[in-house]
Amino acid sequence: MRKTSVRVRGAMAKGRAVEDEAFDPTKVAGDTPAKRKSRARASAKKPKADDPIGWAPRSQGAADRAQEDQPHDIDPGADDGSDPALLADEYDHRPGHVETVDWELAAECAGLDQNDRDNGRRLILWYGPDLCYVSGMGWLTWRGTHWQRDEGELDARRMAQLLVDKIKLEPFHIHHTPAQGRLVAAALKARKLPAGNRSQAEKDMIAKADKVIAQLGSKRAARRKFAVSSGNSGKTAAMLQQAASFKAIDQNLLDADHMKFNVRNGTLVFSRGLDPERPEGSERTSGLFEFVEPQARADMLTKIAEVDYAPLATCPQWQAFLDRMMPDRTMQIFLQVFHAYAMLIGGNGAQKIAYHYGLGGNGKSALLETLGGLAGSYRTTVSPDTITGDGQRQGQQASPDIARLFNTRFVTVEELPKGVPLREDLVKAMSGGGKMAARFLQKEVFEFVPIFTAVLSGNTKPSITGADRGIWRRVFLIHWKVTMEENDPARIEFKDLMKRFEAERPGILNWLIDGAILYLTRGLMHFVPPEVTAFTEEYRKERDNIEVFTTSMITTKPGNRIQAGHLFKRYQGWCEANGLTAAKQRTFGDRLSELGFKKDIGRYYEYLDIGVRAMPVTDSDPGWQPADD
The missing domain is CATH 3.40.50 (Rossmann fold)
Structure with a gap:
């Protein structure tokens, strides 16, 4: 794709200077109607290069018919107010700013309709490779090394606002149809004849050509007006809403490869495979990794570490x-x-x-x-x-x-x-x-x-x-x-x-x-x-003091029964003596069941075949005395 660099200086009388060669903004060097038609169809069929997501092809309609009617190389330069130098100055008036203009893309967008839907498509044509949309998260933008969630949609809205200036380039590429161009060219020749020597047919042709030229001027003026109105907050919001449906992706595509780790200068890719240092004939595996640079949009990585990979670095x-x-x-x-x-x-x-x-x-x-x-x-x-x-x-x-x-x-x-x-x-x-x-x-x-x-x-x-x-x-x-x-x-x-x-x-x-x-x-x-x-x-x-209590205080005693309430009181006393927080009675009972203690449900809840040791008789007594129960 050919791109022309235009340097815009606010101090210049016309606000525009063209580098390297004279530039006619109504034409693209080497371009023909057939090439433009072919390019438009190809763009509608496949995504932009380096865009892992792509966007839906344009439906057949007014935009495609406009492409079929795209410019005839003859344009008499109608005085419709679309002075390219003035328009370039309006496009960007920042002193010393350098803007690389893709005139072919501007020509393609000139064939789109003037509505929110096609503004969404314009946004994708200009910025699509750097945008994707995920339901529940919003817009993500490509940062050169990774995709980043656009908090507050600031980046996406900035792109929508910049698109307004791109739309201002489109009047350069709204031209006569080939038939209209031939009419205007013939009328131009007829104008060179003295008025008294023109036939009625030539007069009619000139009048018809004047009408065609006026219509072209109206179309260009309408596109400039549409460009200005597209900068309104409601229009930029609608543009993003329309574009979201074209750029929506499944959240599961994000960071899908858990074995990739993104650093500032590339991506570490980990894997398991045959150990390169294994003995001959061995199938021993080991961990492996490789370093890949630069990062790829298609990896859909949304994170980046704050470090460069340097294989010889030490710490x-x-x-x-x-x-x-x-x-x-x-x-x-x-x-x-x-x-x-x-x-x-x-x-x-x-x-x-x-x-x-x-x-x-x-x-x-x-x-x-x-x-x-x-x-x-x-x-x-x-x-x-x-x-x-x-x-x-x-x-x-x-x-x-x-x-x-x-x-x-x-x-x-x-x-x-x-x-x-x-x-x-x-x-x-x-x-x-x-x-x-x-x-x-x-x-x-x-x-x-x-x-x-x-x-x-x-x-x-x-x-x-x-x-x-x-x-x-x-x-x-x-x-x-x-x-x-x-x-x-x-x-x-x-x-x-x-x-x-x-x-x-x-x-x-x-x-x-x-x-x-x-x-x-x-x-x-x-x-x-x-x-x-x-x-x-x-x-x-230590945290499961119920298990510690059962280990320290409960003994096996076949045929013996202990009421659940009595056992819980013993547990509370044990916790108090040891400076521990006792669990609630329901939790205590559930935990005993988990530990395998058998319980009989009759008039009272009773635990079977166990006894309980007594607490120490005195502070100096380090042992536990057998309990009666």
């Missing part, structure tokens, strides 16, 4: 930080593999969340902020209020804070308040396995399957009240034991530490890539240290 200060704050090598590898799994690989197939626990000054916040900053738009920060408290909101309910989680990968929830229980149903929904419903402000409700991994942190252990393994099997409790005191000479201010790690982002990315390769080769659970498993299980038992 010595990052490694020194880990050596100081998490010196156990198996824990370091687990942190590396888990956070690579959480960030670089979408999907959370293992349905896991991590909770970083420890007193202040232990490095957990530095780790999360460093990785979160590197993740860029792959990271979403969630307020602790979203997943804590006693609210009744279910994970499937629509809400803007949940809508932000669509297609994100690395969700961080930092500094959970002490003692406030997690909304366990929401935690389960967030860690995968089912759809979530959400709604952006002033948008429709949509459903999505979460592909992110949540990473939480706090100075105290999380408050998990449930005893079922549906919540506990998802949690990795990571204990940061090392604390750096304020007066430690090796201590670095947090903001200075972040600057150092920011400079090492390419190296930290390579550290994560190595972790992703390990995950793809051996899986996640292979790298979970026994310390994490034991610490999590210990805390589960």
